[in-house]
Amino acid sequence: MASGVIDLRSDTVTRPSPPMLAAMAAADTGDDVYGEDPTANALEQRVAAMLGHEAGLFTTTGSLANILGVRAWVAPGKELLCEAQAHIVRAELGAHAALNGVTTRTWFHPRGKVDLAAVRALVAPDAGPYLVSTAAIAVENTHNFAGGTVQALDELTSLRQAVHGTGVRLHLDGARLWNAQVATGVPAAEYASVFDSVSVCLSKGLGAPVGSVLVGPADMIAEARQWRKRLGGGWRQAGVLAAAGLYALDHHVDRLAEDHAHARMVAEVVNDAAPGVVDPASVETNIVLLNVGDRAERLVAEAREAGVLVGVVGPGIVRLITHLDVGAGESRKAAEVLGAVLSR
Numbered sequence: 001m002a003s004g005v006i007d008l009r010s011d012t013v014t015r016p017s018p019p020m021l022a023a024m025a026a027a028d029t030g031d032d033v034y035g036e037d038p039t040a041n042a043l044e045q046r047v048a049a050m051l052g053h054e055a056g057l058f059t060t061t062g063s064l065a066n067i068l069g070v071r072a073w074v075a076p077g078k079e080l081l082c083e084a085q086a087h088i089v090r091a092e093l094g095a096h097a098a099l100n101g102v103t104t105r106t107w108f109h110p111r112g113k114v115d116l117a118a119v120r121a122l123v124a125p126d127a128g129p130y131l132v133s134t135a136a137i138a139v140e141n142t143h144n145f146a147g148g149t150v151q152a153l154d155e156l157t158s159l160r161q162a163v164h165g166t167g168v169r170l171h172l173d174g175a176r177l178w179n180a181q182v183a184t185g186v187p188a189a190e191y192a193s194v195f196d197s198v199s200v201c202l203s204k205g206l207g208a209p210v211g212s213v214l215v216g217p218a219d220m221i222a223e224a225r226q227w228r229k230r231l232g233g234g235w236r237q238a239g240v241l242a243a244a245g246l247y248a249l250d251h252h253v254d255r256l257a258e259d260h261a262h263a264r265m266v267a268e269v270v271n272d273a274a275p276g277v278v279d280p281a282s283v284e285t286n287i288v289l290l291n292v293g294d295r296a297e298r299l300v301a302e303a304r305e306a307g308v309l310v311g312v313v314g315p316g317i318v319r320l321i322t323h324l325d326v327g328a329g330e331s332r333k334a335a336e337v338l339g340a341v342l343s344r
């Protein structure tokens, strides 16, 4: 980060720390396309075990982990249901349609939650010769564009019961699943146990430079491994990157609580300066949405001039995400800058 700039555009902007780089430099490696990279294998086994699934696959990105997870369950011409603001449908550049022939229908919830009544109204496992049949449902936890909101475990369990016996599969986009765990105390494995497959990111709040892991049944992951290679995502001495992921799991999960506290504090400071822009009580994890109407572009530009980077993620909605490269003092400074711009 340029000195003095406070970058809150995303928790993906973190740089590997010196001890993380040391772990990467010390990694034992092999050719992962041959399945011979001990560090990549260890990461895959560790994340699968942490989430209570049979097997794992290390991927370059969360998008690729989602693409492989959804592809496993949804044949070309079938549909995936998800919430209207889901990353899968908004921010993966149509990959599921473009690469895998997946069609999508969505329900909308203002906080990105599972709406059981809406899902029940949409789901059609065997829609006959004329309508598209539902093959899978994806849920995002925490939900990025809804503001880092956490899915309630009992709603997820009800969703699982609702599709029981229908053959409809459940995929969890858990790019920030550890944020949900830290915010609620519900173990990531409990959330994961509801789903047939789960993608988690190491390069968001956990601070690794690259990488996600897809977990699921062993046969599904074996096929996903072939599809990863088919799509050009097979890599060789991936252990250098897997070592960063293992380091992140060892050192950067519990500290997510600090990011959550910083996000809440930012919301409080901004709300004091510009009442009505954000309800601090709505901040559940590390993402803050500021509802600023027609001031969005001006806020982003003037904050940038003052050394604070934030982004527009929807009409009138400015998003900021706290992370491990921004401490309490910088978070407060950023909040004061945003508050000052909004109160002018």
Ligand SMILES: Cc1ncc(COP(=O)(O)O)c(C=O)c1O
Residues within 6 Å of the ligand: 060, 061, 062, 063, 064, 066, 087, 088, 140, 142, 143, 144, 173, 175, 176, 201, 203, 212
């Ligand atoms: C909820 C969610 N899922 C998936 C992704 C995709 O991750 P990647 O950028 O590694 O492809 C993101 C990225 O921000 C995300 O927020």
